Amino acid sequence: MPLSEQEQRLLDEMERSLYHNDADFVATVGATRLRPNYRSIAVGVLVAVVGIAALIAGVALQQLWLGILGFVVMFGGVLIALSPAKTIRTVSKSRAGRSGTKQGFMDRLNDRWDRRQDEQH
Template sequence: MPLSEQEQRLLDEMERSLYHGDADFVAAVGRVRTGVNYTAVIGGILLAVAGVGVLLGGVLLHAWPVGVLGFVAMFAGVLLAIGAPRRRAPFAGAPHGTRRRGSMMDRLAARWERRRQA
């Protein structure tokens, strides 16, 4: 069911007010985070391997506090390697209008305009 002229004007006005009034929100929604922080992954793996070594040393020495410390280090290393924060894409923090690719909202608006003209 197509929209009436009044509904179409109201929708257009709401879209314009969203773009102009909530520029910070539109910029935050359009951010894309890609890539892997390899330094954190490698550091996490090294910490996990060191934790396994300390854990085995604690077991061999019959010192449970050392074993617990090794387990904690191993667990922290795995968490660091698996949940390594990703780097932001080069265009993610750029001001509106200077991005290399259009944001999701820009692409949706362009598609909407193409539909209306067809």
């Protein structure tokens, strides 16, 4: 069952508040999106191809040391290509605090609740 617009807005506000008030927790949990590092992938693939060429050359020339070196270079290239990606923050700090004061999420919810109760009476 999809969320109503009000529920979606409340969920978005809760998420922004979490990012703003508890950045350490967000970093620990890993609530950031990953972006592939294309430079590392390209360099890693090139290094791996050089390693494969050295490995094949070592076998063709019957040079054990060249084959081992080629394997090590190839393995290093794969590790470079699979290195951890950079992360992107999904919520900026400037958007998280609208009122200018350092109120917590629950304080803002309580204020909103009080305003609604006052409007009804």
